[in-house]
Amino acid sequence: MDMRRLVGRNVRRIRLEKGLTQEAFAERSGFSQQYLSDLERGRRNPTVVTLFELATALGVSHVALVEPDGEDARVTPLRRGGQRKESADKALARNAGGASKATMS
Amino acid sequence: MDMRRLVGRNVRRIRLEKGLTQEAFAERSGFSQQYLSDLERGRRNPTVVTLFELATALGVSHVALVEPDGEDARVTPLRRGGQRKESADKALARNAGGASKATMS
DNA sequence: TGAGTTTATCTTCTATAGTGTGTAAATGCT
């Protein structure tokens, strides 16, 4: 279980679902775009406080950022009615459907 | 939402439920007893990797360590002025009910 | 083809996570 990559995937997925660019997310979260890039690629090991601030900026619970996502959800061999998410990260990159072109111009 | 304290409470509660001392938990987790003491008292800001290692050593999911526990869990719109729950932690130290004396030496 | 937008990568820097050692404060046991 690679926590860095798990958090990275969750952050990227949720960010894209919200239709935010890394830059727009950076502005509203206070983290730099560079840091978010590293984070989403699993190169960073955020603290629980950082986790909470990221989740708050994304409008989700901090728990959502550490929840297994199917890519490497090992510890639970049996799942009963859980969520099945097998879509690729890239697939989400298309467009979240909502706001594109995050503010600013 | 004080993530440091939330994680601290969860770790302490689960550790005591398992009937482990900080020292016994330190041995099986690889963290020092001093660090665990700080952690449980909300003085530390662990990374997600640390969170996972702690959870693994406790035999629970890493999600359990960040799950709201009622103390400051829900986004209680009601007044959140009082966190005078100081002695409550000690109350747990009495005995977790199950295994006592963590299979030492 | 080139400009604009978005993300990845590099370097330098400060703050702090986590280690190691020691010890004090409690609590418990006989």
Add this chain to the structure above:
DNA sequence: AGCATTTACACACTATAGAAGATAAACTCA
């Protein structure tokens, strides 16, 4: 009383989280 166990607290130290800046790579669309 004493001794053992458990937890709290201090200090110095190394590794890294996260900030700040600039820029390269990549994709989008005129």
